[in-house]
Amino acid sequence: xxxxxxxxxxxxxxxxxxxxxxxxxxxxxxxxxxxxxxxxxxxxxxxxxxxxxxxxxxxxxxxxxxxxxxxxxxxxxxxxxxxxxxxxxxxxxxxxxxxxxxxxxxxxxxxxxxxxxxxxxxxxxxxxxxxxxxxxxxxxxxxxxxxxxxxxxxxxxxxxxxxxxxxxxxxxxxxxxxxxxxxxxxxxxxxxxx
Numbered sequence: 260x261x262x263x264x265x266x267x268x269x270x271x272x273x274x275x276x277x278x279x280x281x282x283x284x285x286x287x288x289x290x291x292x293x294x295x296x297x298x299x300x301x302x303x304x305x306x307x308x309x310x311x312x313x314x315x316x317x318x319x320x321x322x323x324x325x326x327x328x329x330x331x332x333x334x335x336x337x338x339x340x341x342x343x344x345x346x347x348x349x350x351x352x353x354x355x356x357x358x359x360x361x362x363x364x365x366x367x368x369x370x371x372x373x374x375x376x377x378x379x380x381x382x383x384x385x386x387x388x389x390x391x392x393x394x395x396x397x398x399x400x401x402x403x404x405x406x407x408x409x410x411x412x413x414x415x416x417x418x419x420x421x422x423x424x425x426x427x428x429x430x431x432x433x434x435x436x437x438x439x440x441x442x443x444x445x446x447x448x449x450x451x452x453x
Contacts, residue, residue: 294393294401295375298351302380302388307347310415311390311407319390319407320415328352333420337361340420343374350378356394361422373400387411 307323314335321330328347333340338361345354357371374394381389388409395402 295353296351296377298349301350301378305350305378305380305388307352307378308415310410310413312410313405313407316405316407318410318413318420320417320420322415322417323347328354329417330354330415331417331420333422340422342417352376352378352392353400370396372396373398374405375400376405 307321307328309321311319311321313319317333317335317337319330319332321328326346326348327344329342329344331340331342339358340361341356341358343354343356345352347353353373353375355371355373357369360368360370372395374392376390376392379389379391380386390405390407390409392405393401393403394405
């Protein structure tokens with residue numbers, strides 16, 4: 260009786276562990292591959308180079324050279340900016356990205372990952388082309404949706420979204436009253452104190 264209980268427990272433990280080990284062996288990459296659409300043809304006249312607007316991620320500036328695409332964005336809140344690089348096959352762009360938190364340093368200042376966009380043209384006349392895709396953290400390519408609408412007649416300027424970390428930020432006039440009350444002003448020696 261005691262031996263049959265041990266065999267029963269061992270069988271129960273093995274039956275619980277086998278499905279877990281098979282899930283771990285899959286690593287989730289098969290489900291990610293199934294979630295990413297297959298490359299198709301670009302819509303007639305469609306091109307990757309352009310500016311794409313998303314209410315969450317702001318303006319994404321993409322530039323294509325050969326089969327490679329590079330892009331930069333600054334989120335709508337203005338506290339993060341990022342860049343992406345990757346290859347396009349037809350209407351599918353797979354990329355690696357990194358995003359920087361403005362004003363932060365250290366390990367939490369930058370996040371990296373991978374993702375994809377599919378270039379689509381909605382049905383109808385006189386419609387704007389769109390990007391539909393996802394991004395994931397580190398090696399994951401999926402997880403968070405990212406859709407954006409291509410802006411007509413907007414020329415991409417990727418560097419326009421990158422903050423100038425060396426720019427001098429003025430005090431916004433907070434010290435003007437102090438200068439005036441101390442007799443300071445343009446060209447006086449008291450200008451040197453700020």
